[in-house]
Amino acid sequence: MTPLIFDKSVPGRRAVTIPRLSPAELEAPLNLPEGLLAEVLPGLPEVSELDVIRHFTALSQQNFSVDTNFYPLGSCTMKYNPRVCEKIAALDGFAGLHPLLPQLCCGGTLTQGALEALWQTERLLCELTGMSAFTLQPMAGAHGELTGMLLIAAYHRANGEKREKVLIPDSAHGTNPASASIAGFKVVSVATDADGNVDIADFKSKLDRDTAAVMLTCPNTLGIFERSIREIAGLAHDNGTLLYYDGANMNALMGRARPGDLGFDVVHLNVHKTLSTPHGGGGPGAGPVGVTSALAPFLPISTVEKHDDGTYALNYDRPQSIGYIAPFYGNFAVLARALAYMLLLGGDGLRQATDHAVLNANYLRVKLQDDYDIPYNRVCMHEVLLSADRQMKRSGVRALDIAKALIDAGHHPPTVYFPMIVHEALMIEPTETESKETLDAFAADMIRIARLAQSDPEAFKSMPENTAFSRLDETLAARAMKLTASQES
Amino acid sequence: MTFVPHTDKDRAEMLAAIGVGSMDDLFADIPEGLRVKALNMGEGLSEQEVYDRLHEMSHRNAHSLISFLGGGFYDHIIPAAVDSLTSRGEFFTAYTPYQPEVSQGTLQAIFEYQSMICRLTGMDAANASMYDGGTALAEAVMMAVNVTGRDKVVMSAGVNPVYRLMIRSYTNNLGIRLMELPASPDGVIDRAAAAAALDGDTAALIVQNPDYFGTADDFTDLAQKTSGAGVLLIASVYPVSLGLLKRPGDMGADIVTGEGQSLGLPLSFGGPYLGFFAVRQALVRKMPGRIVGDTVDRRGKRCFVLTLQAREQHIRREKATSNICTNEALCALRATVFLSLLGRQGLREMAESCARKAAYAKRRLAQIKGLRVRNRAPTFNEFTIELPVEAGGVVCKLIDRGFAAGFPLGRYYPELGNCLLMALTEKRSKAEIDSFATALEVAL
Numbered sequence: 001m002t003p004l005i006f007d008k009s010v011p012g013r014r015a016v017t018i019p020r021l022s023p024a025e026l027e028a029p030l031n032l033p034e035g036l037l038a039e040v041l042p043g044l045p046e047v048s049e050l051d052v053i054r055h056f057t058a059l060s061q062q063n064f065s066v067d068t069n070f071y072p073l074g075s076c077t078m079k080y081n082p083r084v085c086e087k088i089a090a091l092d093g094f095a096g097l098h099p100l101l102p103q104l105c106c107g108g109t110l111t112q113g114a115l116e117a118l119w120q121t122e123r124l125l126c127e128l129t130g131m132s133a134f135t136l137q138p139m140a141g142a143h144g145e146l147t148g149m150l151l152i153a154a155y156h157r158a159n160g161e162k163r164e165k166v167l168i169p170d171s172a173h174g175t176n177p178a179s180a181s182i183a184g185f186k187v188v189s190v191a192t193d194a195d196g197n198v199d200i201a202d203f204k205s206k207l208d209r210d211t212a213a214v215m216l217t218c219p220n221t222l223g224i225f226e227r228s229i230r231e232i233a234g235l236a237h238d239n240g241t242l243l244y245y246d247g248a249n250m251n252a253l254m255g256r257a258r259p260g261d262l263g264f265d266v267v268h269l270n271v272h273k274t275l276s277t278p279h280g281g282g283g284p285g286a287g288p289v290g291v292t293s294a295l296a297p298f299l300p301i302s303t304v305e306k307h308d309d310g311t312y313a314l315n316y317d318r319p320q321s322i323g324y325i326a327p328f329y330g331n332f333a334v335l336a337r338a339l340a341y342m343l344l345l346g347g348d349g350l351r352q353a354t355d356h357a358v359l360n361a362n363y364l365r366v367k368l369q370d371d372y373d374i375p376y377n378r379v380c381m382h383e384v385l386l387s388a389d390r391q392m393k394r395s396g397v398r399a400l401d402i403a404k405a406l407i408d409a410g411h412h413p414p415t416v417y418f419p420m421i422v423h424e425a426l427m428i429e430p431t432e433t434e435s436k437e438t439l440d441a442f443a444a445d446m447i448r449i450a451r452l453a454q455s456d457p458e459a460f461k462s463m464p465e466n467t468a469f470s471r472l473d474e475t476l477a478a479r480a481m482k483l484t485a486s487q488e489s
Numbered sequence: 490m491t492f493v494p495h496t497d498k499d500r501a502e503m504l505a506a507i508g509v510g511s512m513d514d515l516f517a518d519i520p521e522g523l524r525v526k527a528l529n530m531g532e533g534l535s536e537q538e539v540y541d542r543l544h545e546m547s548h549r550n551a552h553s554l555i556s557f558l559g560g561g562f563y564d565h566i567i568p569a570a571v572d573s574l575t576s577r578g579e580f581f582t583a584y585t586p587y588q589p590e591v592s593q594g595t596l597q598a599i600f601e602y603q604s605m606i607c608r609l610t611g612m613d614a615a616n617a618s619m620y621d622g623g624t625a626l627a628e629a630v631m632m633a634v635n636v637t638g639r640d641k642v643v644m645s646a647g648v649n650p651v652y653r654l655m656i657r658s659y660t661n662n663l664g665i666r667l668m669e670l671p672a673s674p675d676g677v678i679d680r681a682a683a684a685a686a687l688d689g690d691t692a693a694l695i696v697q698n699p700d701y702f703g704t705a706d707d708f709t710d711l712a713q714k715t716s717g718a719g720v721l722l723i724a725s726v727y728p729v730s731l732g733l734l735k736r737p738g739d740m741g742a743d744i745v746t747g748e749g750q751s752l753g754l755p756l757s758f759g760g761p762y763l764g765f766f767a768v769r770q771a772l773v774r775k776m777p778g779r780i781v782g783d784t785v786d787r788r789g790k791r792c793f794v795l796t797l798q799a800r801e802q803h804i805r806r807e808k809a810t811s812n813i814c815t816n817e818a819l820c821a822l823r824a825t826v827f828l829s830l831l832g833r834q835g836l837r838e839m840a841e842s843c844a845r846k847a848a849y850a851k852r853r854l855a856q857i858k859g860l861r862v863r864n865r866a867p868t869f870n871e872f873t874i875e876l877p878v879e880a881g882g883v884v885c886k887l888i889d890r891g892f893a894a895g896f897p898l899g900r901y902y903p904e905l906g907n908c909l910l911m912a913l914t915e916k917r918s919k920a921e922i923d924s925f926a927t928a929l930e931v932a933l
Contacts, residue, residue: 001593001597001790001791001792002597004597004600004601004604005601005825005829006601006604013832014832014834014835015568015570015829015830015831015832015835016566016568016570016830016831016832016835017835017838018566018835018838018839018842018915019566019842019915019916019918021842021845021846022918022919024849024919025845025846025848025849025919026845028845028846028848028849028851028852029848030841030844030845030848030867031848031867032705032733032734032844032867032869033867035707035735036705036706036707036734036735036867037733037734037735038731038732038733038734038735038736038739039735039739041833041834041836041837042608042609042731042732042833042836042837043605043608043609043833044605044608044609044828044829044831044832044833044835044836045829045832045833046832046833046834047829047832049568049570049830052570052574052826052829052830053570053573053574055829056574056577056598056822056826056829057574057577059593059594059595059597059598060574060577060579060580060594061579061594062591062592062593062594062597063579063580063583063591063592063593063594063595064583064588064591064592065578065579065580065581065582065583066578066582066583067578067579067582068578068579069591071583071584073584073587076584078582078584079492080492081581081582082490082492082536084536084539084540086576087540088539088540088543088544088547089757090572090755091543091544091547092547092552092553093544093546093547093548093549093550093552094547094550094552094757094758095755095756095757096552096553096564096755096756097550097551097552097756097757097758098552098556098558098562098564098756098758098893099562099756099758099759099760100558100560100562100896101550101551101554101558101893103896103900104881104884104885104888104893104896104897105881105882105884105885105897106881106884106885106888107888109551110550110551110554110888111550111551111758112549112550113545113546113547113548113549113550114546114547114550114758116546116549117543117546124530127528127529127530128528128530139620139621139624139760139761139817140620140813140814140815140816141814141815142812142813142814142815143620143624143813145812146659146812150658150661150662153661153662173803174801174803174804174805174806174809175803175812175814177806177807177809178805178806178807178809178811178812179812180807181807181808181809181812182631182663182811182812183662184661184662184663184664185662187806187807224518225516225518225519227518227520229520229523230520230523253519254528255525255527255528256516256519256524256525257516257519257523257524257525258525261523261525262523270815272815276492278581278582278819279581279582279583279584279585279815280580280581280583280817280818280819280820280822281580281581281583281584281585281586281592281595281598281818281819281822282584282585282586282595282617282779282815282816282818282819283618283761283815283816283817283818283819283820284620284760284761284816284817284818284819284820285815300658301654322658322661323654323655323657323658323661324623324651324654324655324657324658325655325658325659326620326621326623326624326655326759326760327561327562327621327622327623327649327651327652327655327759327760327762328758328759328760329758329759329760330759330760331759331760331761331762332757332758332759332760332761333755333757333758333760333761334760334761336543339543340539340540340543342530343531343533343534343538343539343542343543344490344533344534344536344539345490345491345533346530346531346532346533346534347527347528347529347530347531347532348527348528348532348533349490349491349533350528350530351525351527351528352491352493353492353493355512355515356493356495358512358515358516359495359500359503359504359507359512359515360503362503362507362509362515363503363506363507365507366506366507366508367506379507379509379514379515379517379518403588404590407588407590407591412588412591413588415587418803432492432493433492433493433494434494435494435495435499436494436495436499436502436503462787464590464591467590467591468593469589469590469593469786469788469790469792470590470786470787470788470790471590471786471787472589472590472784472785472786472787472792472794473784473785473786473787474784474794474796476784476785477782477783477784477794477796478782478796478797478799480782480783480784481773481782481796481797482782482783483600483603483614483615483773483780483781483782483783483796484600484603484604484607484608484613484614484615485600485601485604
């Protein structure tokens, strides 16, 4: 491995310096008593700027990324991130803007451009999803889920009802149950039927007066459009139960269907997936939440409004709001990238993105259907779910082994072992920005790997071999629990 | 613009391979009547058109005022190498390091970040990041309630008012009782009131250092009281201050959180920011968020991996310690690069520069007739001044002169309508402070 930055430290070495203080400033007494001061200097490395550049450049080269590799990580929508969006987010008039400016008493005029950017983003997201209002504040998908569940709790409370239960299909993302639980709800799991849809009989038997909401992912994590959506929405609404849309898979539906039209009451989007803002190695993302007009009064403080004279303002006077879920207006620089992306593509371009995402997934499905099990082999949406069950049973080669073999072939592996209801799951989401040539090369490698599983299962044990690191000892990490650099380094 | 590479020939071949006649056939599962005809989102634009449109919007923002705004979010230097390194595609177009063999860059950077946060705060373990300082604090509250099995949380009114509002929203449905210790803008936390508030039902005491009004304090005595009462002490801190001030870990804090924006992140109108979260060893398994640990590969080479995942939502589902998943990895990388560039001497100098400039500004402003500095206790880079008139109006007048004077406290503390919160960083020159003082004198 590259030595830790701490190990490159040499006492007295410096990089960045601080602007010089004037004599008058140097003379100003700090008046900080001994007891308040740190006894030693902070334990940071002492390195040159070139040391820092070389260190982090070397680290970057140990990553697979969309820029360097095909990255078909299921449910994560690893599409290309347009560079102009980066340039826009870095504009001085955005990046240098203090979030407290519009809260100054006459600060309304100081950030009109930024407020307009937020307002336009909201309007476009409303049109994209068919919802009537949005909050842009949630800072990730799971944060959006939590916000949505807080909205649902507030809605029922305002109606004088205390509903405590949330139904979640067993194919849902793990964050759904955690989010519902943190919002104070009891989680009840609903089974999946043989076709990969919600088991309606099980759903009906669990839907009762205590059910506050149903959280659905559509298309679901099996890559399938929920064909009973009309029936589910009808049953839920007749029962006074709200329908929550997990937008992780919205890349399958842009310009083809809108959650609002499908009957959803609350929707979160992952703009770092669908709207192509960079994933950043695990954030920052943004998870805006859209609602029907019935839930709009409960949206977090503050909301952006457009006045008749064409100016924009923040509204803090929201008596029914769930309150503050973020310090300001959301991850603005992420949202500005999403706005730029929507403007670049326009309505037709977004639909084209979805169409080609679905085309690519189905193309891989038919290419791979002879060599892998496809538990729900029908037209899929933007991702296709394979299973390595056949390989596992015949030769003991597991989904994880196939993932490591793909690494040796230069591809980032798909999502493995999810959803949990499918054995040896390999969830492949190619996205629309990948060419037929890339898909052909990937499929050829997948088929070669399937054949290798039959002919030489032992070969997988040492994979990956073409990387700087071989398989890791994850048990040791959990047992040793060494989570920081030791002090001597 | 389009980012779809398919030619007509590709499309035809692929549809034929799938065995469908058209794109529409791929969406046959969507019930008729629920299908979208067209989105009313405008036609796609060229890169230049989109840039021009957003560039124009960015120009309708007053980002070049000489600013003394702080309140937890500060205008610090950002070395050029921070942008240069974090805009490498290998970092920013990767995702969560699920496949460690091809994610060692991200994993090692997070491990270094965790180490730096621990060294800055004096704590034993830190997670890979939270969304921001406020959500980090709210998660700390939920963690303290889970760990102690108690339901009351005591907060100092010197904790950022927006963070206190966020904690209220997050805990609203969880049966947690929140109690606030009265504000003391001119002093430190009232020790007697704090001691009286800690009882057998109390899960946590939340303090902030320096507090919202800018006052710096040593909580060692409070930590002794909390630990004696089985209460967790949560400290929300400003990381730049730790270049100079005593570490919360050395004071005896159990959980330390804070906003990492000052560590190389632009203000960006409110985000993305960076929540940091650190704990004592005994609490590691209850800590929310992702954690990177040290291990070896099969060839015995040292490397890094996401660890202690049994706490997390994808395994524990509704029993998870938190629902946090995607966090702020690239922001944590920015902080790591920033702290590497500053180094131990640089961070000390930066902290001292902030404090000296604040001391100079305090002294200069105190010469203005009718103005007084409210903080009687020591301050770091921020302080509260009381004006003879309502502060909001004065701020307005000064905007016309090119200054963002500070944040009028009346918004969150109605009794402090004449008070203004002012922050200094290494970026404010003496000339700017002097000309501001003159302008303020005129405005009064």
